[in-house]
Amino acid sequence: MTAVAGTVLVLNSGSSSLKYQLLHPDTGEVVHGGIVERIGETDVPDHKAALRLVFDEFAARGLDLTDGAGTPAGIAAVGHRVVHGGRSFHAPTVIDDHVLSEIRRLSSLAPLHNPANAQGIEVARELLPQVRQVAVFDTAFFFDLPGAAATYAIDRELAQEHALRRYGFHGTSHQYVSEQVAAFLGRPNAEVNQIVLHLGNGASASAVRGGRAVDTSMGLTPLEGLVMGTRTGDIDPGLVLHLGRSLGMSIDEIDELLNRKSGLKGLAGENDFRALGALIEAGDEDAKLAYDVYIHRLRRYVGAYLVDLGRVDAIAFTAGVGENAAQVRADALAGLEGFGIVVDPERNAVRSGEPRRISPDDAPVAVLVVPTNEELAIARDAARF
Known part of the structure; x- marks a missing residue:
């Protein structure tokens, strides 16, 4: 099978979809990518089945992601898009049990996104246990917004106790594009x-x-x-x-x-x-x-x-x-x-x-x-x- 050494598998788990892309981070070359849709509505009952389907898709193209026992075939890491990092996460973070628990806890701030993100992480950890999993947060780029921009004019103690502030989203895109703008200029x-x-x-x-x-x-x-x-x-x-x-x-x-x-x-x-x-x-x-x-x-x-x-x-x-x-x-x-x-x-x-x-x-x-x-x-x- 085709070697995939040094690649990163990027997963974006939605409530009923799983977007995936295998690419070389240095060059940006995309080996293969796609999306599994309507999870839970079709013959793909859950995200675990969806990720297995992704592995089968790669295998059909001669791309070996695992030897079947969870051993990576050259993949450097799995990168997960996570929508809400709250006050806990403001940089890419290696995922362990505590981090996954925190991502689930933050679901109250992103009920449409974080539960699905956490499910995708759980499945990937199970199927690729020896590959390092990294969470990249949509809110990270905006973590250190100036106080005047981040603060809601509500009761201060209530806001502090429940982490009620402006977090911002699409941060990965905004950071990437802003860097590309400077390079272009x-x-x-x-x-x-x-x-x-x-x-x-x-x-x-x-x-x-x-x-x-x-x-x-x-x-x-x-x-x-x-x-x-x-x-x-x-x-x-x-x-x-x-x-x-x-x-x-x-x-x-x-x-x-x-x-x-x-x-x-x-x-x-x-x-x-x-x-x-x-x-x-x-x-x-x-x-x-x-x-x-x-x-x-x-x-x-x-x-x-x-x-x-x-x-x-x-x-x-x-x-x-x-x-x-x-x-x-x-x-x-x-x-x-x-x-x-x-x-x-x-x-x-x-x-x-x-x-x-x-x-x-x-x-x-x-x-x-x-x-x-x-x-x-x-x-x-x-x-x-």
């Missing part, structure tokens, strides 16, 4: 001020000063901030009280509404930008309003971070929507020429899998499209151990 990361816009079905923005995150749009949970595919983003907290008191909705019903039935989906019935664009072209007013709300919220965060940073050297778009939706990029930054922000229409229309500039060369602020690569970032963090 040929400048030390410590000298670059930038705004990173991670726009996918989940969406977040960050202000990064000299390589350090100083603000971000998501908070205690991934619900705060930008309008997303199915999530509300920022709303008046009084709306939640109103839904419970006046409409009689339960906590679970409100959770379902805000996380899965809101955002673009709630406003227009579609959270795929291609489908949303088709509706707008057909004259659907709800779709047009949904798009306008999305752009309005995005521009508010760009404006806030321009003030927050004072000097901005670059604005980077990344993730599925950010990398592929040229109209979103153009509309998000339209009319900001007075701030040195200009999008060149011809450059913006070009599609590429490489980092690229979509602003004129002489524009004071470099506007870039930078493909994210969270798997590579996780692999490199895991390989350090």
Whole structure:
């Protein structure tokens, strides 16, 4: 079988899916990757069966991940994406029983994500017991946000006792992209001020000063901030009280509404930008309003971070929507020429899998499209151990 020495297996365990990628952390070369979906709904009953299916997929391609007894066939590590690290974890962490227990405990802060992340870790430890397992946390990049950005204005003792603060998410992507921006500009990361816009079905923005995150749009949970595919983003907290008191909705019903039935989906019935664009072209007013709300919220965060940073050297778009939706990029930054922000229409229309500039060369602020690569970032963090 084909040797896989020195590779890292990256696992991203969702509640009903398992994304995987085997890659060389030094070169970024992907050996193979894919996704197992609808776990528990099909003939794949659980994550253990899903991971065994992954091993079978590799074996069918002549790639030996294990000799059948849990002995690694050259894999350096398994890197796990974990969404919430709370106050406990702010760096890549080798997983032992205590770490796994803490990840489970933090499920109260990320009930949609951490339980599935922990299940994936448990299965990988069982099937590959001799391979070092490393957790890489979505919240880590934002762990040391300035106090003014991290603190909610609620009772201090309550917040401290229950770790209620703004944590931020998509941190692996924001850190990776911000480093790629500095490299693209040929400048030390410590000298670059930038705004990173991670726009996918989940969406977040960050202000990064000299390589350090100083603000971000998501908070205690991934619900705060930008309008997303199915999530509300920022709303008046009084709306939640109103839904419970006046409409009689339960906590679970409100959770379902805000996380899965809101955002673009709630406003227009579609959270795929291609489908949303088709509706707008057909004259659907709800779709047009949904798009306008999305752009309005995005521009508010760009404006806030321009003030927050004072000097901005670059604005980077990344993730599925950010990398592929040229109209979103153009509309998000339209009319900001007075701030040195200009999008060149011809450059913006070009599609590429490489980092690229979509602003004129002489524009004071470099506007870039930078493909994210969270798997590579996780692999490199895991390989350090």
